[in-house]
Amino acid sequence: MNPLELRGLAVSVLCALICTSASAADSAASAAPRSGYSYLSEETRRLQDDEFANPGMLWVQKGEELWAQSCQSCHGQAHDSMRTVATRYPAYSRSLGRVINLEQQINRCRVTRLKGGALAYESEDMLALTAFISHQAKGLPVNVRVDGAAAASFARGRAFFYQRRGQLNLACANCHERYAGFRLHGETISQGQINGFPIYRELWQTMGSTHRMFVWCNEAVRAEPYPLGSREYVDLELFERWRGRGLPIETPAVRR
Amino acid sequence: MPNSRIKVPESAAAGESIEIRAMIMHPMENGFNFDSQGTTIPVHIITDFVCTYDGAEIVRVQLQPGLSANPYFSFYLTVTRSGSVDFKWTDQDGTVTTNSAQLQVT
Numbered sequence: 153m154n155p156l157e158l159r160g161l162a163v164s165v166l167c168a169l170i171c172t173s174a175s176a177a178d179s180a181a182s183a184a185p186r187s188g189y190s191y192l193s194e195e196t197r198r199l200q201d202d203e204f205a206n207p208g209m210l211w212v213q214k215g216e217e218l219w220a221q222s223c224q225s226c227h228g229q230a231h232d233s234m235r236t237v238a239t240r241y242p243a244y245s246r247s248l249g250r251v252i253n254l255e256q257q258i259n260r261c262r263v264t265r266l267k268g269g270a271l272a273y274e275s276e277d278m279l280a281l282t283a284f285i286s287h288q289a290k291g292l293p294v295n296v297r298v299d300g301a302a303a304a305s306f307a308r309g310r311a312f313f314y315q316r317r318g319q320l321n322l323a324c325a326n327c328h329e330r331y332a333g334f335r336l337h338g339e340t341i342s343q344g345q346i347n348g349f350p351i352y353r354e355l356w357q358t359m360g361s362t363h364r365m366f367v368w369c370n371e372a373v374r375a376e377p378y379p380l381g382s383r384e385y386v387d388l389e390l391f392e393r394w395r396g397r398g399l400p401i402e403t404p405a406v407r408r
Numbered sequence: 409m410p411n412s413r414i415k416v417p418e419s420a421a422a423g424e425s426i427e428i429r430a431m432i433m434h435p436m437e438n439g440f441n442f443d444s445q446g447t448t449i450p451v452h453i454i455t456d457f458v459c460t461y462d463g464a465e466i467v468r469v470q471l472q473p474g475l476s477a478n479p480y481f482s483f484y485l486t487v488t489r490s491g492s493v494d495f496k497w498t499d500q501d502g503t504v505t506t507n508s509a510q511l512q513v514t
Binding site for chain 2: 204205207209210211213214357358
């Protein structure tokens with residue numbers, strides 16, 4: 153075989169390799185979104201479905217009280233005004249010139265409209281308000297906008313999802329896309345969908361936001377986590393919402 | 409005062425057995441957890457839960473550190489007369505949380 157032929161062979165082999173891996177990635181990526189709910193044990197599903205026993209409802213109830221104190225005077229009944237909010241966030245804010253999530257929108261409202269103080273990211277009040285507002289959209293499909301002004305943020309979020317990181321050198325996609333549904337020790341790996349956030353997580357014994365989960369996941373692959381509310385996590389949140397587009401909002405979901 | 413949730417039917421027939429449910433938001437720290445600095449988080453629990461029906465005690469629970477957060481109780485009551493169902497949770501620091509509902513016998 154002359155050198156030219158050899159080179160041709162190498163190129164075709166390389167092509168074949170790329171094509172195979174690309175089609176495998178495509179089939180994994182195009183797998184229908186599946187809520188974390190479907191990976192749960194029957195007992196945990198029952199706990200989530202029980203409107204009273206679901207511990208997340210404690211935060212929803214607290215959020216309702218906070219809503220009545222400050223938000224209701226402008227926004228009226230949350231059931232009407234906040235019905236679809238959780239399906240649309242994170243969303244591009246024209247006044248800020250960047251994509252913001254629900255937590256940041258609540259704080260923007262508190263600071264600019266109410267002239268009050270911002271709530272700390274993972275505080276009980278913030279979790280209560282996000283849980284209450286997201287709960288209004290329960291059952292509605294996730295439908296975020298990723299075109300136009302949000303496109304850059306979305307592209308960064310997608311890159312984050314496929315970027316290997318940490319000492320274990322794993323990208324989100326390695327587990328949650330390639331191996332979703334497989335076992336990892338005693339656990340079933342989920343797709344990592346975020347349609348139920350904020351969630352009541354049994355491991356934490358409390359409510360947690362999407363970003364707390366991102367921090368937890370990053371630490372699990374021994375990567376340095378980003379701060380709660382950081383641009384990196386908002387971008388990832390947008391991509392994750394888009395990835396689970398069409399899944400019903402489940403807030404407050406119960407997860408392991 | 410911590411957030412509590414209760415569920416008592418508004419009305420029931422005399423002799424009927426009804427389900428009563430109660431839950432309180434509480435971390436129930438068991439004393440075996442550490443904060444980010446490695447310091448032990450001290451025990452912080454609800455120690456007593458009492459439910460009374462028209463003044464008479466129907467359930468009393470002593471809680472221990474082994475219970476998970478946001479303790480939830482569910483029990484049955486045989487209805488005899490109209491009256492209020494009162495719930496009382498006592499924290500180890502003495503804080504008392506109360507909640508109550510009116511039960512109408514038809």
